[in-house]
Amino acid sequence: MSKRSCAGPSRVSRPANKGSNMRGSSAFLVLLLLAACGGSTEPEPVVPLERQSEHFVFESTSAEATAAEMDAGIQLAEQHYAAILALVGANRIPAGKVTVILEGDFRPDRSGGYIDAEGAAHLSRYRADLGGYFGSLAHEIAHALRYTYWHRFNVGPWENFGYLEEGFAEFVAIAVHPEKAGFPFYGYPPDVITAERLIRGEGIPQQVMRDRHDLNTPCEWQTYPLRASWFRYIEEEYGREAVLSIAYSEVQTTDERIEAVLGATLEQADAAWEQWLSARYAATPGAAEIAQPYFEKFANEPICVEGEDW
């Protein structure tokens, strides 16, 4: 809808000095012009928006997304799809389209990104410097493409399910959209930010996160980077097939099952991950300076503490 140019009511509400009849029609004219000028008096009607591509359906309304956002979102989603397909293999990608629903500006009373009971991904729009609408698109698509796997094997109640699900989704997001400007790295290098978190004494042991998935959201500034980093280490040290056979396990993902895949105890793997991460930090010139603005920008976010939160 194009906005009409508007002269403003003051230009047309001339003094009505030619009798009551004229005053009446002049007032009517002012009302008509106010209506035509739209804006505060009569908002444009909200209409549904939909886009379809080979693997996605994007749904929203004109109140919650622009046509340009719908186009950009579905285009980016197809790019992520192709990259995820290459990462996990076609046999792990379900048939059928993923629905993505754009919900408008982020509100603190609801989750900024989530998968609903039917498997549709919901996204909120953040400020541009916090990732905009699509900072978490790759992460949510990674979840959505696992929806049939979840149900086929009823993985929800499995030991370590929450840890593995969130860790793997963020691992995928870093791999397919490394420049993403959204949570939890906001465009900063994941290894540097995660290592710096440990250096600041704000790490949560991997085993604690496996055992206490209830820490996921309250400690999200720690849990999301730390778990994804663990998967990055597993891929590098044990190979992608090890990552995939853990993430797409067809038997319960107990600690023992993960250890069987790795051929190492989790205690060993966790300790080796920490060494790997600190070596990467040490190998990055100016790592502390790179991390500094991130930790300044998000200095007021809640951080969980050993002895209080676990």
Ligand SMILES: [Zn+2]
């Ligand atoms: Zn997630």
